[in-house]
Amino acid sequence: MKRTFYSELVSTSLDGELISDACCEKILSSPEIELLPLLDSAYQIRKTYFQNTVQLHILNNAQNGNCPEDCHYCVQAKTATTDIDSYPLKPQSEVLAEAERAYQSGAYRYCIVMSGRGPSPKRVTQLADLIQAVKTKYPIEVCLSVGLIDEPAARTLKEAGLDRLNHNLNTSESHYPKICTTHTYQDRMDTLHAAQSAGLACCSGVIVGMGEENRDLIRVAKELRKLEVASIPVNFFLPIDGTQLEDTSSLTPDYCLRVLCLFRFINPSAEIRVAAGREHHLRGMEVMSLYPANSMFLEGYLNATGKESSRTLQMITDAGFVIETNGDISEHLQQTQIGQEGVLLKELEVLRPRMGSKT
Numbered sequence: 001m002k003r004t005f006y007s008e009l010v011s012t013s014l015d016g017e018l019i020s021d022a023c024c025e026k027i028l029s030s031p032e033i034e035l036l037p038l039l040d041s042a043y044q045i046r047k048t049y050f051q052n053t054v055q056l057h058i059l060n061n062a063q064n065g066n067c068p069e070d071c072h073y074c075v076q077a078k079t080a081t082t083d084i085d086s087y088p089l090k091p092q093s094e095v096l097a098e099a100e101r102a103y104q105s106g107a108y109r110y111c112i113v114m115s116g117r118g119p120s121p122k123r124v125t126q127l128a129d130l131i132q133a134v135k136t137k138y139p140i141e142v143c144l145s146v147g148l149i150d151e152p153a154a155r156t157l158k159e160a161g162l163d164r165l166n167h168n169l170n171t172s173e174s175h176y177p178k179i180c181t182t183h184t185y186q187d188r189m190d191t192l193h194a195a196q197s198a199g200l201a202c203c204s205g206v207i208v209g210m211g212e213e214n215r216d217l218i219r220v221a222k223e224l225r226k227l228e229v230a231s232i233p234v235n236f237f238l239p240i241d242g243t244q245l246e247d248t249s250s251l252t253p254d255y256c257l258r259v260l261c262l263f264r265f266i267n268p269s270a271e272i273r274v275a276a277g278r279e280h281h282l283r284g285m286e287v288m289s290l291y292p293a294n295s296m297f298l299e300g301y302l303n304a305t306g307k308e309s310s311r312t313l314q315m316i317t318d319a320g321f322v323i324e325t326n327g328d329i330s331e332h333l334q335q336t337q338i339g340q341e342g343v344l345l346k347e348l349e350v351l352r353p354r355m356g357s358k359t
């Protein structure tokens with residue numbers, strides 16, 4: 001009986017059909033559905049599209065803090081009292097130097113992340129100049145996370161050479177007012193549609209554990225499927241002192257893994273990334289996340305330490321997965337894996353996406 005449930009999940013997903021909401025609920029919370037066969041089923045789908053490869057990503061913030069929005073989960077929100085390092089947009093020379101380091105390290109994609117509601121027309125022009133400068137100097141993909149944008153802005157950025165826009169949906173439409181009041185879910189959808197109309201690939205994901213119900217996660221997973229996003233970061237919420245959601249935390253490793261499986265069954269060919277919170281919430285079961293997911297942030301995200309990066313790389317290879325790199329970076333990764341603690345991989349956004357994956 002259970003075997004039928006698991007094999008039907010695999011065939012439904014691989015046949016391109018949508019899994020029912022009742023089935024999704026079972027995946028997330030039925031004690032009859034065991035974790036190991038569920039992970040095995042998700043892995044069969046992941047293997048079809050990505051074999052046993054793992055893509056690694058590292059974020060670089062070009063602007064941090066002082067945001068006028070009130071996203072309840074974010075330390076950069078105007079309502080947060082967390083002590084953080086705030087700085088305005090880095091000068092072009094600094095961003096170019098980072099892009100050069102990324103390129104010389106063999107990175108496939110350089111990702112520029114900025115705090116704020118969204119860029120002014122003047123800031124869009126500055127960013128377009130910046131992107132054009134990076135693209136002119138280095139044959140590297142550029143991804144930008146910049147808040148809300150409209151179609152003209154998206155076109156300007158696309159014409160400047162931008163390859164991909166990151167803009168997370170974060171949660172379902174009905175739960176959205178509980179995590180932010182200064183912009184809406186529809187604002188976020190509009191940004192994704194604007195980016196797609198301008199020809200930009202989209203990366204959009206979720207934050208799990210912000211007081212939502214199973215049905216919210218199911219809805220957003222299905223919304224991302226409709227949007228056909230290339231890449232889905234799945235973050236596990238870390239309650240941080242000073243944010244409005246500082247007391248929210250109810251995740252278990254078992255539940256986090258079930259969420260990753262759910263996203264794989266619903267979005268079989270998308271790059272699914274285990275993002276923030278994996279170390280804290282998955283704990284000793286962290287490596288199991290690679291059975292449904294094919295992509296990972298190195299820990300720290302903005303301030304990765306060499307020791308932790310080495311641990312992550314070791315974990316991936318110990319489990320028999322292959323880190324997807326371009327040639328230049330493999331030696332660096334090898335050196336890191338053999339114990340060079342203190343190696344900082346911050347400049348690497350990594351890596352050549354799999355053939356057939358959307359970028």
Ligand code: SF4
Nearest residue numbers: 067071074077115116
């Ligand atoms: S818009 Fe971005 S930077 Fe600003 S509070 Fe929300 S998540 Fe944080």
